Amino acid sequence: MSEVMEGSHGVAHAVKLCKPDVLAMYPITPSTHIPEGLAQLIADGKMDTKFITVESEFSAMSACVGVSAAGSRAFTATSSQGLLLMTEVVYAAAGMRLPIVTVIVNRTISAPINIWNDHQDTFAERDSGWLQIYCETNQEALDTTIQAYKIAEDAGVLLPVFVCMDGFVLSHTYEPLEVPEQNEVDAFLPPYTPKHAFLDPNKPITQGPFAYPKPYAAMRKELSDAIMNSKTVVKKVHNEFAEKFGRAYGDGIIEEYKSDKPTVIVAMGSVCGTIKEVVDERDDIGLVRIRCYRPFPKEELVKALEGKENIIVFEKDVALGMASGALYHEIKSILAGKNVRINNVVGGLGGIDTTKKNISNFVDRMKDQNDKIEFLRGDPNE
């Protein structure tokens, strides 16, 4: 059924369809409308879920760890400073292998304080062991939230997932969304039956124990392998979703959009919509969109970027101390030794608009350059 609704409320409907046992919510702009939408669904009697109004984001993620460790399905959503406050528990959730799903409505981080969109908040959690899937549209955010539980709870994964959607650009935008029927989602996503982490008085277990250096190092390696192995599940779940619901996002890992050109842009999130329009208007560039950023789609990108002459990495984060974006270095590292020029635009910081003209101008300026790094300042004609 198609319904005009806000992106955040679309996510709230997706969460409702996933039937989580507990929501531990603390509002922060621009993710606030997700808990608001969920609270409304519960107040209207449309959703039967325990809603905990915790006192901070640290508590929100701590409650999710408790819920998931007890063997139940947990959900929370946050943005920016809220995610940073969660950080200590974010790392614990991954190390404890708890399949929590969290929607991050991406917002920049302080200082200076600013509420608008970029990807610095989730990039700060890049190495935490959580999967990170970046959405281009509200429909994708809705669909990915449903997919996220199936990925997280897969016996071969058992890891938490961040579903990332751009603040305001997506979260506060109204558009028609396809909301699946409950019976369709029930058939796609079975109830969570915990096999590794649970609370059973007849079978007491210890979770999150102390570990000496050797078992610690072994478990870190296992965590590293587990998140890399999850890529096949991300793909499998995406394909199964596409078959059942008729909507696909590339191959679930990356999306190649008219990318059979010598020059391609690599980007993530909602700005890809703008880039696609530029690609349509001028026939000399293509787009490779990264959907699944963690685990990093190394093989997929190497294949998609094979034989390219010029790659422009457009990203909404900045690796302070490296004078560039972080994704740029990752793309350079996987293409090391290849004969290709790689340039970088650090764009959209603090929510500055990225216009079609900006993108076109960057392409024109960088086409014959190599290792050129530019920061977008917000002039529409820049």
Added chain:
Amino acid sequence: MIIMETTIGGIIYEPGSSAKTKTGDWRTFKPIFDNEKCKRCGICQKFCPEGIISINEQGAKANMDYCKGCGICAEECPFKAITMEVEKK
């Protein structure tokens, strides 16, 4: 040294496994009990952070598998019946 075979998330499925880790090898000092001075009052037993001092008619005794040699027992004993000695290994 190893407290667990690695499982998903390091979860330990066997209760009581912490007793397998002999934390006593962290120790530098060890308590020496003088059971002539000891009044069997039980103060050292109550203050011991590890809960490993036992008291009977013969006097006080620490389970050296877990004693970390912190010296709190010696500090708290009102009868100076406990002294801390550097342990030679």
